[in-house]
Amino acid sequence: MKRLWLVCCITLLGFVLPMLPVALPAAAFSPMPDSPSLSRPTLQMGPVRAPELEGGMAWFNVPGPLSLAQLRGKVVLLDFWTYCCINCLHVIPDLKALEAKYPNELVVIGVHSGKFKTEKETNSIQQAVVRYDIRHPVVNDANFAIWNAYAVRAWPTLVLISPDGYVASRYAGEGHREELDRDIAALIAEARKKGTLKLDPVEITPRPFQETDSPLRFPGKVYADAASQRLFIADTNHHRIVVAGFDGKVLDTIGSGAPGTRNGPYNFAEFQYPQGMALDGDFLYVADTGNHLLRRVNLKTRMVETVAGTGKNERSRQTGPGTSVGLSSPWDLAIHQRTLFIAMAGAHQIWQYNLDTGVVGPYAGTGAEGRQDGTLETAVFAQPSGLSTDGKRLYVADSEISAVRAIDLATGQVTTLAGGDLFDFGDTNGKGENARFQHPLGVAAAERKLYVADTYNHKLRTIDLRTRFVSNLIGSGMPGLQNDLPALFHEPGGLSYAAGKLFVADTNNHVIRLVEFEPTRVSTFAIDKLTAPTPIKLKDDALPNEEQIGVPTQRLTPGAGEIVVDIQLPPGFKYAPTAEQRYFVSIEAGTEGLTIPAKAMAVTSSKLRFPVSIPYTVTANGMGAFDVVVSVTFCKEGNEGFCSVATYRFHVPFIGRPKGSTKRPVLLKSIPPPTP
CATH class of the missing domain: 2.120.10.30 (TolB, C-terminal domain)
Structure with a gap:
């Protein structure tokens, strides 16, 4: 407990120490464990010039190394992370949201300061960048050069740099999206007022996933x-x-x-x-x-x-x-x-x-x-x-x-x-x-042994449950894909033992491996006719101002039924008397057992008013999904020149349910649209 207490204290000390403009010796402070979301004010820094991004071993997603000098005029956000750290992974969606909101003003740079030996290797980081779909620049800070220059003390830590090259603020732990959004917006507004904001794009060249047609992609378990x-x-x-x-x-x-x-x-x-x-x-x-x-x-x-x-x-x-x-x-x-x-x-x-x-x-x-x-x-x-x-x-x-x-x-x-x-x-x-x-991710108990996926050592190990003695089972310690003993794995993440065999999710090789015993042999588990999926995406033919509304799976009683669509208008508004109101129904490909009369599939009329009832019939084994798209034009009462259009797409998955159950209509109801 004494050691754990010391670790926590040093970590917190790192949150409040002022930013040093020079690199600290690597031995001065050791990297601390990843930190959960912390409820605390943003740490505001003084007018400290941000240290240059020097000492990285390799850069990803960009043609070459970046410098803060060449990024002058941009808001820069440094994300100090390591890919084993769950709290660091939780930050990635926040970064993507901020990048999407400020595509021309903000540059996010991931500073990967690896904790484990394997995490310092350039190829391992490249795999992680692809696995987590990271599109911004990332630098391999294997020797903690940039980490020490910024006096970082915990994973994750984020450092915000102003367009004129000064440290603006920094944040420790996850859960700071709102603070970051607020502070980035303020820096952009200030730079725009000064006339120093640059909107020219930074060349990003993310490496595509090479195994595009691989039937499995980073299988975890x-x-x-x-x-x-x-x-x-x-x-x-x-x-x-x-x-x-x-x-x-x-x-x-x-x-x-x-x-x-x-x-x-x-x-x-x-x-x-x-x-x-x-x-x-x-x-x-x-x-x-x-x-x-x-x-x-x-x-x-x-x-x-x-x-x-x-x-x-x-x-x-x-x-x-x-x-x-x-x-x-x-x-x-x-x-x-x-x-x-x-x-x-x-x-x-x-x-x-x-x-x-x-x-x-x-x-x-x-x-x-x-x-x-x-x-x-x-x-x-x-x-x-x-x-x-x-x-x-x-x-x-x-x-x-x-x-x-x-x-x-x-x-x-x-x-x-x-x-x-x-x-x-x-x-x-x-x-x-x-x-x-080294960062084991999987275990499987069988026959008085515990098999361990020693993930970052690229090995399978065993623990004798009677003596607690750990032994090597398979793997040389080097990443690779080889079945001949000593077999090679690449960050195996999951194990399962059944019928005297050990199944292994060999994550970075994008395959499942099979280990058989007496004698021990390793093979790649062949999956017949498996192909990469073609995802069914949310509708990309969205209408203007369309709101997509997901509906829980409906269990429909076999036979005839009705879909009731009810659109609520804001108080003080009415349907535009001469405008066409409309709806249409589309049944998703692959849906079985659902029939809607042709005349009820699409209706457009200036006299159409909601709620409306759409009839259907469904079979006992019916299943699938359908969309109901509704577009209404409404005006302020007493001022028909003050009008707006609202469009809703209800996506309804369904399955047939046994006869004898109570038959109820499928109710699709919108909340009132915003007042125009």
């Missing part, structure tokens, strides 16, 4: 079910789940391939960077990491639904009904009896979801980041990213401390099986705490 001989693959960067037989035959794909949160049939539903999975009968649970959601797939009805999370990254500590509680980057899942355990990487905790009641909440860990054994209430984890259970203990790949932890399911005691601490990592065999890993 894999789940093998021996009983059904099925393999479930988190095809993470294709935003879908692939289901294959142990013979390699594709049985299904779940998800359209487009990132998003839509529920509904397989070909319509969306995920965003899904990771771990767990099977409960006919239900497959998915850690929808990028959406901060827990999803449930009904393998019989072929439907996807959300059962926990709000869709926002929230470090909640409450327990409650699933969709009322915020989650933070759920990364892996494991089931014991009627409890689904969740490796909540973003909260540095283990959570639990009751499969019968749907209640979700924390199970183990204080929420602080570090290593501390003890009770469920006092234990401390660091970005747990892999789970497995043998029915007696829950095993945790605790990635940021490069350790493997165990939770006794009877007593609730948390212990460290093997590995180090926040800055104790490496590649060493041995017993318990004498062994060293």
